[in-house]
Every structure is written in structure tokens, then in C-alpha cells.
Amino acid sequence: MTRLLATPAEWPRILLARAERDISVPDLAPETGPDLERAFTLGAFEGLRLAIDELGPEGVIGEVERANLRGRGGAGHPAAAKWRAARAQESSRRFVVANGYGADPASFTDMILMERDPWAILEGIAIVAYTIRATEAVIAIRAEYTEAIRRLDEAILAAEEAGFLGTDILESGVNLTVTVRVVQGAYMLGEETVLLKALEGKRGQPEQRPPYPAARGLFGQPTVVHNVATLAAVPWIIANGAAAFAAIGSPDAPGTALVQVRGLETEGIAEVPTGTPLREIVGLTAAFGGGRKIKAVLVGGPSGGLLPADLLDTPYAFEALRSVGGHIGSGSVVVADERACVVDLARLLTRFCADEACGKTIPCRIGLRRLAEIAERATNGHPRPTDAQLISDLCHDVSESGLCDHERLATLPLTTGMRYFRSELDDHLLRGTCPAGVCRPIAVSGAAH
Numbered sequence: 001m002t003r004l005l006a007t008p009a010e011w012p013r014i015l016l017a018r019a020e021r022d023i024s025v026p027d028l029a030p031e032t033g034p035d036l037e038r039a040f041t042l043g044a045f046e047g048l049r050l051a052i053d054e055l056g057p058e059g060v061i062g063e064v065e066r067a068n069l070r071g072r073g074g075a076g077h078p079a080a081a082k083w084r085a086a087r088a089q090e091s092s093r094r095f096v097v098a099n100g101y102g103a104d105p106a107s108f109t110d111m112i113l114m115e116r117d118p119w120a121i122l123e124g125i126a127i128v129a130y131t132i133r134a135t136e137a138v139i140a141i142r143a144e145y146t147e148a149i150r151r152l153d154e155a156i157l158a159a160e161e162a163g164f165l166g167t168d169i170l171e172s173g174v175n176l177t178v179t180v181r182v183v184q185g186a187y188m189l190g191e192e193t194v195l196l197k198a199l200e201g202k203r204g205q206p207e208q209r210p211p212y213p214a215a216r217g218l219f220g221q222p223t224v225v226h227n228v229a230t231l232a233a234v235p236w237i238i239a240n241g242a243a244a245f246a247a248i249g250s251p252d253a254p255g256t257a258l259v260q261v262r263g264l265e266t267e268g269i270a271e272v273p274t275g276t277p278l279r280e281i282v283g284l285t286a287a288f289g290g291g292r293k294i295k296a297v298l299v300g301g302p303s304g305g306l307l308p309a310d311l312l313d314t315p316y317a318f319e320a321l322r323s324v325g326g327h328i329g330s331g332s333v334v335v336a337d338e339r340a341c342v343v344d345l346a347r348l349l350t351r352f353c354a355d356e357a358c359g360k361t362i363p364c365r366i367g368l369r370r371l372a373e374i375a376e377r378a379t380n381g382h383p384r385p386t387d388a389q390l391i392s393d394l395c396h397d398v399s400e401s402g403l404c405d406h407e408r409l410a411t412l413p414l415t416t417g418m419r420y421f422r423s424e425l426d427d428h429l430l431r432g433t434c435p436a437g438v439c440r441p442i443a444v445s446g447a448a449h
């Protein structure tokens with residue numbers, strides 16, 4: 001069950017501002033979704049009107065630049081730079097692509113956003129399209145998100161009828177067609193160049209960048225690709241001003257982020273100001289309940305970093321997380337308690353990343369597979385004396401040579417495992433024991449469980 005977690009009243013809401021605040025309603029009942037009239041009274045499409053009537057394309061880009069909006073799809077690229085690049089291209093056809101694929105199978109932040117406030121995403125799309133002179137937009141969404149697909153389809157029709165999408169938007173002469181495209185595939189489909197190929201009906205593997213999609217994207221045309229949460233933040237920035245946005249959260253990437261938090265007792269989705277310490281995010285799930293100690297926090301999804309409890313004061317922000325080996329990634333934060341074996345966790349995650357790698361580049365294809373095998377040996381009691389060195393060397397080589405970000409990120413579970421939980425790894429590799437008693441037939445060391 002995906003529920004919205006209660007957050008402190010003083011935390012601002014940007015992305016879920018129009019979503020149900022009452023968390024006693026864990027799932028959105030079909031009849032409680034925001035309709036256009038309700039959304040309208042709560043400010044929907046004010047940003048679009050301001051953008052067209054008052055700011056103009058350059059004014060909008062300037063505002064988003066001053067707000068320092070960075071992409072929420074994982075890598076944190078500055079949004080305004082993409083828009084400028086796409087706008088500057090010579091082309092009669094341009095696209096906006098909303099990435100609602102949600103590659104991480106355990107994170108539902110994008111799904112919840114699309115279900116709860118499709119208007120914010122549509123308005124964000126319309127503002128970007130107006131700014132870069134795009135007349136076509138696509139929302140790419142995974143097939144399982146049936147409720148979000150329904151809501152988006154309905155919202156597009158209603159917004160067209162009300163004059164916010166379609167032809168001659170707000171009598172400005174601007175036209176925009178938005179379509180929902182259902183895509184189905186594996187983890188890599190969330191990567192933007194793969195997604196664009198899928199939308200073209202082609203088999204997808206990542207492409208070398210540059211050229212970036214802003215220059216050569218969908219059907220070879222200038223395309224701005226954004227995560228749906230990035231797009232949903234845009235109307236708020238235009239309606240409330242860059243300064244208001246920049247004042248929220250971490251100065252290096254202001255605003256809020258949607259986080260899927262899996263604690264020891266409960267789980268759910270929360271909108272948190274960027275820069276919030278991990279401890280506070282984890283605390284939203286009563287993670288300290290049951291008297292169990294936190295052993296590790298996986299930050300960033302399957303290719304995330306395994307951070308120890310003494311790093312819980314790390315701010316949830318791009319650079320701060322990167323400096324300790326985590327990343328925002330899919331927006332997932334998962335707590336593992338003292339019963340977990342970090343080596344086994346790293347094995348599972350590395351295996352997932354190896355299985356999902358598309359195989360286009362050899363170091364990724366072979367390197368991740370070898371790393372998964374070494375982790376497998378460590379947990380089944382057949383380690384080799386050189387395995388620690390091999391992990392270290394392979395992680396370094398693999399992460400240096402990737403065609404796409406997956407290669408670098410996929411080594412994080414093992415590199416952070418080595419960095420922060422070395423003695424537990426050595427127990428497995430050198431002594432053939434598993435302190436947590438998870439890996440069998442390895443002997444259990446330390447306290448009884």
C-alpha cells in the first residue's frame with residue numbers, strides 16, 4: 001500500500017500541495033482525485049497564464065534559472081540549461097517528454113504524483129513547451145500505473161476543453177498536443193536515451209551523449225526530457241517566484257523532493273525539503289520503533305549507496321549524498337536494521353544491476369556480472385583470497401568506463417559496502433562467517449540471534 005506520510009506542518013508543499021493532506025486516507029479513492037475545478041481554485045494553471053501573459057519565454061527561463069531548479073530524475077542537471085539548449089536549436093519540430101517511467105520497481109513517487117496532481121505535470125509541460133516552442137509533448141508512463149494513466153488521460157481532455165492545452169492556448173496562438181504513451185520494459189527504459197528510442201518504436205539501448213536530447217532527441221528533434229516531478233515544480237516557481245523557491249531547502253538544489261521511505265515499521269511517500277537530514281526522513285516512518293538499531297540506509301534505489309547509521313545526519317541533497325557514496329536516484333530511502341547482512345544486501349543489489357545492464361558496453365556487461373559472482377561467493381561460503389582486491393579493482397574499472405550512468409551507479413552498493421562495512425565483508429571473505437547469521441551455510445559469528 002502506498003501512503004503519504006505525515007510530515008511536519010512547517011515543511012512546505014510544492015509537489016503535493018494539492019494532494020490530500022489527510023494521511024488517514026492511505027490510498028486515493030477513485031472519487032477523491034483532484035478535479036480541474038478543485039485544482040483551479042487551488043491555483044492550477046496560474047503559472048501558465050503568467051508565463052504567457054507576462055513573462056514570455058526568456059522571462060520564464062530566467063525565473064527557472066534563478067530558482068536553480070535541478071532535475072529530479074536522478075542526475076540533477078539544471079533545468080533551465082536544457083531549455084535554453086533546446087530553444088536555441090534550428091528546428092520546426094520540438095518535443096517535451098515527461099519521464100513517468102519509474103524504473104525503480106520499489107519506488108512509487110512518480111506514480112503518486114501523476115495520480116494525485118496530473119494538473120501540475122500538464123501545466124509544467126505546457127510552460128516548458130511554450131518556452132522552447134514545442135508543439136508536441138509525450139508523457140511516458142509504465143503500463144502498471146493504470147490509475148495514473150486514467151487520471152492523466154482525463155486531465156488532458158479536461159485541460160484541452162478549458163483552453164489550457166490543445167490549439168490556441170489561452171488565446172495566445174500557441175498550440176500543444178499532449179499524449180500519454182504507455183511503455184513497458186526493464187529498468188534501463190527509464191534512462192532518457194532508451195526511453196526516447198522506445199517512444200520511436202525502436203529497441204532501446206543507451207546512446208553516447210552528446211548530442212544530448214535537447215539538441216537531438218525524439219525523432220532526432222530538439223527535446224526536453226524531464227522527470228514528472230521536475231515538471232510539476234515549474235508552475236509553482238512561475239506562480240510564486242524564483243526567490244520563494246530558492247529559499248526552500250538546500251541552496252545547491254532548492255525546492256522539495258518526493259521520497260519513498262521504507263522504514264523498519266512502516267513505509268510511504270513524503271515530500272521533503274531538499275537538504276533535510278536523512279535521520280529526519282527515516283524518522284517519518286517511526287523507523288526507530290521496536291527497539292531495533294538501524295544498521296544501514298540504502299539511498300538511491302537498487303544502484304544506491306549503503307550508508308551506515310552514523311551518516312544519518314547527511315543532508316538529502318545531490319552533492320552531500322554523492323560525497324558519501326549515495327545519490328538521490330529514484331528517490332528511495334530504505335532502512336535495514338541490525339538483523340540485515342550488508343554483504344548479502346550488496347549481493348542482491350549488484351545482481352539486480354548486473355541483470356538489468358543492457359550489455360552494450362563490455363566493462364559494464366562483464367564487470368558487473370563478475371562483481372555479482374564475487375558477492376555471491378562471499379555469501380555462500382566460497383570466497384577466494386583475492387576477492388576483496390578484485391572487488392575494489394573491478395568497481396574502479398567498471399565505474400570509470402560507462403556509456404551511461406548505470407555503470408557508475410551500479411557499483412555503489414559494493415563500494416559503499418567496502419567503505420563502511422569492511423569488517424563485515426572481511427568476516428565473509430577472510431573468515432567465512434556472517435555476523436548477522438543471514439548467509440548460510442556460512443557459520444554465524446558474534447552474538448546469537
Ligand SMILES: Cc1cc2nc3c(=O)[nH]c(=O)nc-3n(C[C@H](O)[C@H](O)[C@H](O)COP(=O)(O)O)c2cc1C
Pocket residue numbers: 070071072073074075076077079099100101102103104187188189190191192193225226227228230231404405406
Ligand atoms: C538506469 C537509469 C534509469 C533511469 N530511470 C529513470 C526513471 O525511471 N525516471 C526518470 O525520470 N529518470 C530516470 N533516469 C534519468 C534519466 O536518464 C534522465 O536523466 C531524466 O529523466 C531527466 O529528467 P530530469 O532533468 O527531470 O532529471 C534514469 C537513468 C538511468 C541511468
Ligand code: SF4
Pocket residue numbers: 188205206356357358359360361362364365402403404405406407
Ligand atoms: S553502461 Fe551498462 S547499462 Fe549503460 S549502456 Fe553500457 S552496458 Fe548498457
